[in-house]
Amino acid sequence: xxxQREIETTFDACTTLLNRYGEFALRAGQQVRxxxxxxxxxxxxxxxxxxxxxxxxxxxxxxxxxxxAAAAAEPLNEPTRLMWRYFSKNGGTxxxxxxxxISNTDVVEVFNSEQQLCFVNFxxxxxxxxxxxxxxxxxxxxxxxxxxxxxxxxxxxxxxxxAGEIRQTFDPGIPGHLxxxxxxxxxxxxxxxxxxxxxxxxxxxxxxFIVVLEVRNAAKQNS
Numbered sequence: 001x002x003x004q005r006e007i008e009t010t011f012d013a014c015t016t017l018l019n020r021y022g023e024f025a026l027r028a029g030q031q032v033r034x035x036x037x038x039x040x041x042x043x044x045x046x047x048x049x050x051x052x053x054x055x056x057x058x059x060x061x062x063x064x065x066x067x068x069a070a071a072a073a074e075p076l077n078e079p080t081r082l083m084w085r086y087f088s089k090n091g092g093t094x095x096x097x098x099x100x101x102i103s104n105t106d107v108v109e110v111f112n113s114e115q116q117l118c119f120v121n122f123x124x125x126x127x128x129x130x131x132x133x134x135x136x137x138x139x140x141x142x143x144x145x146x147x148x149x150x151x152x153x154x155x156x157x158x159x160x161x162x163a164g165e166i167r168q169t170f171d172p173g174i175p176g177h178l179x180x181x182x183x184x185x186x187x188x189x190x191x192x193x194x195x196x197x198x199x200x201x202x203x204x205x206x207x208x209f210i211v212v213l214e215v216r217n218a219a220k221q222n223s
Contacts (some may be wrong), residue, residue, distance in 0.1 A: 003172055009045050010052050017059035024066040028076035030125035035133040043137040058118045061089050075090040082202045089139040093167045093201040098210055101196045110200065111223045113162055115139045125173045127215045129186035145180040161199050161209045169198035191216045
């Protein structure tokens, strides 16, 4: 198969998976946005081959997880149960105490070693106007804007986790701060407090991380 055909096949597969993702989001009571086809393809082409394959595999895993949760009549808007299913299927190891630190209103995100989003619970969509393509095809520091000093602290925190310097759940001590969306339809702003960060392990090596966030709409907070 020619490289261009491979790209088209992977892109079509990811688009179909994102369509299914949107259907499950609706079941969880959340609306999602989608990028126009040309913009979706542009974002996809900015990824390298390894990233594209990893995203497809991640989306396949999540759709399978949603299907199993729905078949078991489990609520899709319960973050701890959904994350438990994610790790049961993904095979990564997490710190056991992380589940005790998540409330039903928190946003939970799991990132891989390239700081791409691998999992997020459906609470996320209450606060953002990103398209699904932006969420899964971009890294967090390219999709958002915040105070440079906060940005640097976040990058340093993720670097320390991925370097293996941190091997337990911890409070990163980063103050609540304003986050602004980049290149979205609504350019929303919201206040984020990172309550907890926790490493993910593959064969005892740090291979990603979990963050537990409290997110509030800035406009509502100031009203």
